[in-house]
Amino acid sequence: MFGSLKAGDKGKIIDISHVGHLVQRRLLDLGITEGSEVCVKCVMPFGGPIMIESCGQCVGIRRREAVQIEVERI
Amino acid sequence: MEIALIGNPNTGKTSLFNNLTGSYEYVGNWSGVTVEKKVGVFKNNIGHLIDLPGVYTLNPLSKDEGVVTSFFLNESVDRLLNILDASQLERNLHLTLQLLEFEKPALIGLNMIDVANKRGIHIDASKLSEVLGVPVVPVVARSGKGCDKLVDVIATKSIQPTKKNLVYYGKEVEEAITLLTAKISGKTNHSARFLAIQYFEGNDYVKDYVNSIADAEKLEAITANLELQLQKLYESKSLANFIYLKRKEVIESIVADVARKSNSDIPLSEKIDSIVTNRYVGMPIFLLLMYLMFMLTFDWLGTPLSDGLDALLTGPVTVGFEKVLTAINASEFIHALIINGLVAGVGGVLVFVPQIFILFFFISLLEDSGYMARVALVMDRIMESVGLNGKAFIPMMIGFGCNVPGIMAARTIETPRERLLTILLTPLMSCSARLPVYALFVGAFFAGNKAFVVLSLYVLGIVVALILAKIFSSTILKSETSLFVIELPPYRLPQFQSLWRSTWDKGKGFVRKAGTFIFAGSVFIWLLSYAGPNGLNVDMDHSYLAAIGNAIAPIFAPIGFSTWQASASLITGFLAKEAIISTMNIIYFVPNDASLQGLLADYYTPLAAYSFMVFILLYIPCLATVATIYKETTSKKWTAFSMIYAFAIAYVLSLIIYQGGRLLGFV
Amino acid sequence: MIASVLIGAAIFGYAIWHFVKFINKSKKGKCAACELKNSCSSQCGIPPKVK
Numbered sequence: 001m002f003g004s005l006k007a008g009d010k011g012k013i014i015d016i017s018h019v020g021h022l023v024q025r026r027l028l029d030l031g032i033t034e035g036s037e038v039c040v041k042c043v044m045p046f047g048g049p050i051m052i053e054s055c056g057q058c059v060g061i062r063r064r065e066a067v068q069i070e071v072e073r074i
Numbered sequence: 075m076e077i078a079l080i081g082n083p084n085t086g087k088t089s090l091f092n093n094l095t096g097s098y099e100y101v102g103n104w105s106g107v108t109v110e111k112k113v114g115v116f117k118n119n120i121g122h123l124i125d126l127p128g129v130y131t132l133n134p135l136s137k138d139e140g141v142v143t144s145f146f147l148n149e150s151v152d153r154l155l156n157i158l159d160a161s162q163l164e165r166n167l168h169l170t171l172q173l174l175e176f177e178k179p180a181l182i183g184l185n186m187i188d189v190a191n192k193r194g195i196h197i198d199a200s201k202l203s204e205v206l207g208v209p210v211v212p213v214v215a216r217s218g219k220g221c222d223k224l225v226d227v228i229a230t231k232s233i234q235p236t237k238k239n240l241v242y243y244g245k246e247v248e249e250a251i252t253l254l255t256a257k258i259s260g261k262t263n264h265s266a267r268f269l270a271i272q273y274f275e276g277n278d279y280v281k282d283y284v285n286s287i288a289d290a291e292k293l294e295a296i297t298a299n300l301e302l303q304l305q306k307l308y309e310s311k312s313l314a315n316f317i318y319l320k321r322k323e324v325i326e327s328i329v330a331d332v333a334r335k336s337n338s339d340i341p342l343s344e345k346i347d348s349i350v351t352n353r354y355v356g357m358p359i360f361l362l363l364m365y366l367m368f369m370l371t372f373d374w375l376g377t378p379l380s381d382g383l384d385a386l387l388t389g390p391v392t393v394g395f396e397k398v399l400t401a402i403n404a405s406e407f408i409h410a411l412i413i414n415g416l417v418a419g420v421g422g423v424l425v426f427v428p429q430i431f432i433l434f435f436f437i438s439l440l441e442d443s444g445y446m447a448r449v450a451l452v453m454d455r456i457m458e459s460v461g462l463n464g465k466a467f468i469p470m471m472i473g474f475g476c477n478v479p480g481i482m483a484a485r486t487i488e489t490p491r492e493r494l495l496t497i498l499l500t501p502l503m504s505c506s507a508r509l510p511v512y513a514l515f516v517g518a519f520f521a522g523n524k525a526f527v528v529l530s531l532y533v534l535g536i537v538v539a540l541i542l543a544k545i546f547s548s549t550i551l552k553s554e555t556s557l558f559v560i561e562l563p564p565y566r567l568p569q570f571q572s573l574w575r576s577t578w579d580k581g582k583g584f585v586r587k588a589g590t591f592i593f594a595g596s597v598f599i600w601l602l603s604y605a606g607p608n609g610l611n612v613d614m615d616h617s618y619l620a621a622i623g624n625a626i627a628p629i630f631a632p633i634g635f636s637t638w639q640a641s642a643s644l645i646t647g648f649l650a651k652e653a654i655i656s657t658m659n660i661i662y663f664v665p666n667d668a669s670l671q672g673l674l675a676d677y678y679t680p681l682a683a684y685s686f687m688v689f690i691l692l693y694i695p696c697l698a699t700v701a702t703i704y705k706e707t708t709s710k711k712w713t714a715f716s717m718i719y720a721f722a723i724a725y726v727l728s729l730i731i732y733q734g735g736r737l738l739g740f741v
Numbered sequence: 742m743i744a745s746v747l748i749g750a751a752i753f754g755y756a757i758w759h760f761v762k763f764i765n766k767s768k769k770g771k772c773a774a775c776e777l778k779n780s781c782s783s784q785c786g787i788p789p790k791v792k
Binding site: 017020022023025026027028029030031033041042043044045046047048049051055056057058059060061062065 | 130131135161162164165168193311318343344347348351352353354356447450451452454455458464488489555557558559560561562564
């Protein structure tokens with residue numbers, strides 16, 4: 001789970017289907033989908049968004065959506 | 075010849091547009107700077123270049139992306155100029171493949187090669203051109219390198235793509251495409267294959283278009299059948315996903331062919347990010363930056379410059395006008411018109427040019443460096459708690475410059491509810507035209523802590539917006555869906571030249587308005603103050619302007635400013651907020667701000683002055699803003715709402731401040 | 742005297758012209774300045790469901 005990853009941890013997305021449709025689409029547009037390798041760059045306080053990096057590009061998403069993404073630590 | 079510029083967000087389309095057309099459009103380092111189409115003429119006159127908002131795909135999610143899709147369906151275009159970000163080739167190629175399916179002559183500008191090289195990515199442009207079947211020209215849009223070559227290629231070569239159907243979508247999809255194209259071919263000028271694929275992907279704009287020329291039910295049946303087949307055969311999640319994966323396969327093979335990766339150094343971006351988006355210091359850094367911006371604008375740098383300009387206008391300039399007027403033996407009427415009307419009205423506004431330029435410089439700096447998107451990220455938690463998302467903060471920041479582009483910038487917000495909410499609240503952001511009022515009043519009443527008092531007003535605007543967001547989102551604009559996914563572009567060292575140009579571009583509107591509308595307004599306000607029911611050159615208290623002001627003045631008595639002068643300036647302020655200052659300069663009968671400040675002390679107490687500033691901050695969006703709200707919402711109801719609620723909230727807050735302040739013993 | 746009349750006429754003429762221009766421009770909003778407003782205006786609104 002994304003929730004267990006800390007800043008600096010790397011993971012591979014294995015299931016993104018639980019995330020809301022719109023967010024899924026937007027992440028897909030940015031090239032982030034199942035099989036993508038992501039790295040957590042930082043986690044905002046008070047349940048704020050997290051910043052992830054994939055293929056050299058940084059993206060901010062909300063914690064709520066992030067925990068719905070199934071990730072495998074690598 | 076019509077050439078459309080298209081590409082992913084923040085790939086430098088507008089920079090290239092400016093280079094190719096010699097014009098200057100608004101550029102910045104965040105996704106969604108361009109939210110509408112812009113048309114320019116090529117430097118060597120070979121045709122029109124159309125700058126479109128950035129999109130990831132032709133299947134739109136947000137309003138600004140819809141602009142692109144409807145452009146493709148409704149406008150005729152001769153050539154597509156696709157800009158690719160070399161450092162994000164895979165993602166960018168998704169759009170390229172869709173564009174090539176559109177089957178119009180196309181060429182590719184490969185931008186940001188320098189960024190890619192730094193990241194250890196090397197791309198063989200000629201090989202890419204070979205694979206895609208269209209010309210590929212490497213460019214550096216920011217500096218203009220490669221642009222001449224690009225123009226040559228556009229102008230001379232016939233650039234009909236040499237390859238067709240780059241992506242083979244599999245037997246089932248291809249069959250369905252054939253079925254669908256048979257239904258619509260001959261009824262449209264667009265590529266039927268393109269329409270079919272977009273239709274299958276669930277593109278609503280294309281769906282509406284196709285349904286208007288063919289039988290919707292039959293098309294629906296083809297799609298449903300195809301979806302079922304794919305599910306059975308490949309266990310695909312959805313048709314759109316299946317198509318996406320097919321494209322991805324092709325892209326992966328292309329990228330493997332043309333790109334070479336080597337070791338990269340750690341980008342500077344990441345080091346900066348580890349500080350500014352740090353979980354503990356991110357927010358304090360943002361507030362500190364804002365504070366620095368206000369101190370520089372109002373205290374350290376802006377005020378001395380404005381004072382200097384004021385001295386120049388009241389001294390040599392006024393004396394010069396007096397001399398000329400005496401020399402040509404002008405009548406008393408003309409003398410008063412120029413000195414008391416124009417010099418006071420227009421001059422009073424021009425004095426604030428330095429401060430406004432400093433503010434715009436900082437806004438440009440925020441936009442150009444890449445920090446803007448980080449602010450959205452840092453602010454998201456707060457915005458989420460009031461029913462908005464972090465992206466809504468960007469229109470609000472832009473709104474500090476001018477509310478009109480701020481409201482336009484709300485187009486990048488994907489969900490309609492959040493977009494409407496942002497549109498309604500952006501006018502509460504204190505725009506640069508309100509700045510002269512503060513500058514004048516803090517100079518007169520709060521000289522000791524100018525920047526702090528002004529900052530309190532800006533913060534008040536934000537706080538009121540957040541509270542109202544919470545109220546609106548839990549009452550009239552209730553909805554569960556919220557979307558926040560934001561691209562964080564790499565930081566860029568702003569170039570001085572582009573920074574100056576974008577500051578000038580924003581600021582020149584202020585100067586131009588002073589010379590046109592404020593000029594005109596000053597003439598009429600002066601005339602109203604000069605003439606009265608008893609003839610010309612009456613005592614100001616018996617002028618038409620006083621009569622108008624007196625009519626509504628009692629309304630403002632409870633909030634501390636029942637003078638007709640205040641009421642009259644509030645009326646003109648609806649047309650343009652700068653007009654408030656012109657009006658005050660004219661009616662208080664003094665040619666410059668320094669003496670006006672002295673005079674104001676007779677009419678306002680410090681408490682009433684603060685109440686007045688709060689009222690100016692909130693009371694009503696200016697005419698141009700109201701028109702933009704109407705244009706963007708296409709709803710008379712919401713437009714009227716935006717005016718009424720603003721007035722109500724301004725009145726209530728001023729009342730609380732004035733009456734509460736009096737109870738607490740402030741004067 | 743002639744100079745006064747000329748200056749007065751010039752100032753008032755200029756003022757009226759810009760006043761009318763400004764009000765017209767403001768009323769249209771920013772979209773109007775876009776050369777492709779025809780295909781855009783149809784898309785300018787917020788979807789009816791939230792109205």
